[in-house]
Amino acid sequence: MATKSALEDEEKKYFEKCVHSFRFYRKHALENLRKNIKDFHALPTRHQSMLKNFMARQKEVKRCIEMNYMFILHMLDDVQDIFNPHEELNNTSSSDSSDPLEVMEHQDSITGEGLSQSDLDRVYTTIRQFVRDWSSEGKEERIRCYSPIINAVCCRYKDTDGINILVPGAGLGRLAFEFASRGFNCEGNEFSIFMLIGSNFVLNKTDSVSFNIFPWSTCTTNNVTHADRVRSVIVPDIDTTQIPESAQFGMCAGDFTEVYAKDSNRFDVVAASFFLDTAHNIIEYIELIFNMLKPGGHLISLGPLLYHYAGMPNQPSLEIPWEDVLSVMEQVGFVIEEMSDVPNVPYIENHLSMVSVLYKCKFFVARKPQS
Secondary structure (H helix, E strand, O other): OOOHHHHHHHHHHHHHHHHHHHHOHHHHHHHHHHHHHHHHHOOOHHHHHOOOOHHHHHHHHHHHHHHHHHHHHHHHOOOHHHHOOOOOOOOOOOOOOOOOOOOOOOOOOOOOOOOOHHHHHHHHHHHHHHHHHHOHHHHHHHHHHOHHHHHHHHHHOOOOOOOEEEEEOOOOOHHHHHHHHOOOEEEEEEOOHHHHHHHHHHHHOOOOOOEEEOOOOOOOOOOOOHHHHHOOEEEOOOOOOOOOOOOOEEEEEOOHHHHOOOOOOOEEEEEEEOOHHHOOOHHHHHHHHHHHEEEEEEEEEEEOOOOOOOOOOOOOOOOOOHHHHHHHHHHHOOEEEEEEEEEEEOOOOOOOOOOOOOEEEEEEEEEOOOO
């Protein structure tokens, strides 16, 4: 069994790897852009002549990447204060070339050594998650994903004083913020360091300042127009300091099953959006939630059954249909108060893209009996 010191060292190394992934964003994105330019120049001259705006558009894409990188650098400013990693972070932006097409003229000392494609994908996903949680463009998606949960809570708990809510899988923290802004005591739990870095920034560091990001600028497929690809999104869309003084609000880092394993009768509500299917074992989640709820408390959930670990080598994954999930909840002791289908629910959707993935989600309210 690993010692506490060894586990702490492992956590620090992973944290540094996440920060390294963010810092490698610019170089990775520009390498991909350079490949696109190289492929264009390999075309026959008559084909190149048909795309007269191609090179000018790549300059615009490069500007978007640079702007995204500046946003990332703001996000990483003082990030060592969260988990106190070994090394100070270098938050100095790389200088830009006088010619935007000379995409790799300035060679950073940053390399992709030790990073996987999955690490880099999480960086891009985090940037796009800001659209879902903290932009006006993501409002309709939040209405589909969050509003049924918020409405169900507010309907049952009209007096917010002393009501404790847990939002597991909190992501960048918008759902948890919505509860806190309404006067509830709310704790968000998140396992992903990428998301925790983002939520720490937007909730604690923006100070009523907004940023322009270009979340789709690195997407080369399914674009109707070039303008769709390089459009900007302003984040955050709301002043994140506006939380009542009476409300307690915070984010807790760590694996859900480990952080709350010993909690009993602590929360009035567990508000779960796209969360239950992130479990290795969904039955363990349901039992744990039942135990952490106060008598009379509620699990309020909306999401699909995508099962995060499905098909992953060396990762245990229980993948059962909804009817079995419902049966397990009742066997554990929950009383189902409300249940419905919520169709056409997106997740981090580019609404101007030519491709769309929509979920038919299950929404339910389950109550822990008083005795």
